[in-house]
Amino acid sequence: MTALVTMNDVTKRFGGLQAVGHMTFSLNTGEILGLIGPNGAGKTTIFNLINGYYAPTGGTILFKGERIDGLKPHTICRLGLARTFQVVKPLARLTVLENVMVSAFSRTNRRDEAERTALETTAFTEMDAWRDVRAGSLPLGMRKRLEMARALATKPEVLLLDENFAGLNPTEVENTIEIVKKIHGSGVTILIIEHIMRVIMSISHRIICINYGEKIAEGTPREVADNQQVIDAYLGVA
Amino acid sequence: MSKKSLLPLLPAALVLLVPVATQSPYLLHMFILSLLWITLGQSWNLLGGYTGQISYGHAAFFGVGAYTTAIMVKSGQSPATAWWGLLLGGLAAAVVGALIGWICFRLRGSYFALSVLALSEVLRLVAVNFRQLTNGAEGILFIPAFTQKTYYYYIALALAAVNFGVIRWVMRSKPGYYFLAIREDQDCAESLGIDTTRYKLFSLLISSFFTGAAGAFYMNYMGFIDPGIVFSIPDISIMMILVTMLGGAATMWGPAVGAVIFILVSEIFRVWVGAGHLLFFGVLIVAIIIYFPSGIVGGLMNWRARRKRLSAAPAA
Numbered sequence: 272m273t274a275l276v277t278m279n280d281v282t283k284r285f286g287g288l289q290a291v292g293h294m295t296f297s298l299n300t301g302e303i304l305g306l307i308g309p310n311g312a313g314k315t316t317i318f319n320l321i322n323g324y325y326a327p328t329g330g331t332i333l334f335k336g337e338r339i340d341g342l343k344p345h346t347i348c349r350l351g352l353a354r355t356f357q358v359v360k361p362l363a364r365l366t367v368l369e370n371v372m373v374s375a376f377s378r379t380n381r382r383d384e385a386e387r388t389a390l391e392t393t394a395f396t397e398m399d400a401w402r403d404v405r406a407g408s409l410p411l412g413m414r415k416r417l418e419m420a421r422a423l424a425t426k427p428e429v430l431l432l433d434e435n436f437a438g439l440n441p442t443e444v445e446n447t448i449e450i451v452k453k454i455h456g457s458g459v460t461i462l463i464i465e466h467i468m469r470v471i472m473s474i475s476h477r478i479i480c481i482n483y484g485e486k487i488a489e490g491t492p493r494e495v496a497d498n499q500q501v502i503d504a505y506l507g508v509a
Numbered sequence: 510m511s512k513k514s515l516l517p518l519l520p521a522a523l524v525l526l527v528p529v530a531t532q533s534p535y536l537l538h539m540f541i542l543s544l545l546w547i548t549l550g551q552s553w554n555l556l557g558g559y560t561g562q563i564s565y566g567h568a569a570f571f572g573v574g575a576y577t578t579a580i581m582v583k584s585g586q587s588p589a590t591a592w593w594g595l596l597l598g599g600l601a602a603a604v605v606g607a608l609i610g611w612i613c614f615r616l617r618g619s620y621f622a623l624s625v626l627a628l629s630e631v632l633r634l635v636a637v638n639f640r641q642l643t644n645g646a647e648g649i650l651f652i653p654a655f656t657q658k659t660y661y662y663y664i665a666l667a668l669a670a671v672n673f674g675v676i677r678w679v680m681r682s683k684p685g686y687y688f689l690a691i692r693e694d695q696d697c698a699e700s701l702g703i704d705t706t707r708y709k710l711f712s713l714l715i716s717s718f719f720t721g722a723a724g725a726f727y728m729n730y731m732g733f734i735d736p737g738i739v740f741s742i743p744d745i746s747i748m749m750i751l752v753t754m755l756g757g758a759a760t761m762w763g764p765a766v767g768a769v770i771f772i773l774v775s776e777i778f779r780v781w782v783g784a785g786h787l788l789f790f791g792v793l794i795v796a797i798i799i800y801f802p803s804g805i806v807g808g809l810m811n812w813r814a815r816r817k818r819l820s821a822a823p824a825a
Contacts, residue, residue: 322700324696324699324700343699343704344696344699344700345699345700345701345702345703345704345705346704348699348700348701348702349702353700354700356696356697356700360694360696360697361693361694362689362690362693362694362697363693363694364689364693365689365690365693369686369689372686373686373687373689373690373698373701373703374701374702376683376686376687376702377701377702377703380682380683381683382681382682382683385683385686421701425701425702
């Protein structure tokens with residue numbers, strides 16, 4: 272197993288607040304790695320660091336052996352690292368297809384090719400029926416789905432999924448699990464933040480649990496679920 | 510060719526034949542001003558309407574274009590040569606646009622809007638005070654190359670047509686999609702692989718080029734400019750916004766509709782009412798924002814889309 276993304280002793284401070292401290296872990300080629308932790312633990316900050324939205328205060332981030340910390344998000348996206356946003360960001364006045372075309376343009380300059388990629392991607396993520404709907408009038412479930420479709424259309428090697436299951440009904444959760452598995456099956460390595468335990472336990476190969484910006488446990492889903500520190504962090508110490 | 514594909518050629522033919530139908534200098538003057546404002550509105554529309562980067566100071570580019578031509582003539586070129594000023598004026602304006610964009614587009618939100626506003630005022634003061642170059646507040650006067658308005662009509666038409674064609678082509682290709690994405694959500698655009706600084710700059714370059722070329726045309730046509738005319742915030746910068754908003758921002762035909770109405774109303778005020786057109790446009794813009802936020806063309810498009818949805822609803 273080779274490390275595709277590596278965080279080396281990464282720290283991020285906002286003024287006096289340390290959001291992420293001395294974070295070290297690797298995302299290996301071909302795996303689904305789950306990232307869990309209580310609200311405010313620093314999960315999304317880690318995504319923002321990998322994605323280039325923030326530059327780390329200390330430490331290095333590698334993608335395929337090359338440093339990517341300090342690069343801009345658009346450069347990192349072109350290198351093959353795509354993300355979704357927990358607070359969805361639809362391009363509201365564009366249709367679903369146009370939204371996905373925008374991201375498909377990261378791999379081509381031609382409109383017809385971008386459109387073809389967008390048609391394929393919307394089909395792959397089972398959004399065909401919504402193609403001509405303005406993204407701003409989509410229901411929440413489809414907005415979350417659009418986040419995935421858009422990230423996917425940039426043809427990433429690594430996909431960062433930030434709570435794509437939150438707020439979905441049980442049927443939508445099942446569908447989304449299938450789609451995530453399909454994406455993984457097509458050869459994409461996935462780092463996923465999720466609160467729904469049933470989801471994260473069933474699809475992750477490995478899980479990392481963080482609290483107050485620091486890693487408190489790492490291992491198989493079973494190991495992490497049985498870890499006393501993880502239980503304390505989630506349920507509080509009696 | 511089917512009948513339908515020939516249909517769009519009809520208005521094009523009509524527009525081409527205007528100077529054949531009328532030789533009235535007054536009417537042609539109205540048409541020429543309308544075409545000039547179609548170009549100005551559309552240029553603002555690309556940056557403000559499609560890319561979402563609001564500029565309160567496009568007079569900066571208009572003035573730089575106009576002064577480029579004026580200074581060419583003042584330094585000894587013949588007014589006929591000054592037609593190259595259309596291109597040069599556009600390029601000079603684009604250089605100014607590149608500078609201000611390069612500085613301001615790293616930042617977001619209102620920085621750009623305010624910086625361009627300041628820029629146009631700074632340039633106006635430079636034009637007033639740098640007398641050796643600009644002849645100061647007295648302005649620059651020369652006898653235009655043509656006495657026939659027909660020539661100006663066709664040049665203004667060509668400028669408006671090229672501007673329209675370029676912007677339409679851009680909006681249907683990759684940069685156009687990127688402009689829209691930047692307008693809708695800049696963080697999201699970045700994460701989808703868009704170099705937002707670069708594409709905002711690209712939009713500004715096209716916009717400032719055509720605004721500058723329109724300024725150069727204005728100089729060639731009117732034969733006189735002074736700093737207060739071409740760097741005017743209410744008469745140029747704000748009117749470019751008004752023309753776009755009135756017709757419909759982020760629509761291809763909105764600025765054209767807005768420009769024609771603007772010229773008509775201005776003329777009505779000039780001839781029958783005298784002063785007060787600025788006050789009227791002020792009230793008009795408030796009314797548009799409240800009752801017609803998408804402008805005339807945008808409002809019609811929304812209305813048609815709604816009707817289509819309603820008629821499709823029972824089948825769903």
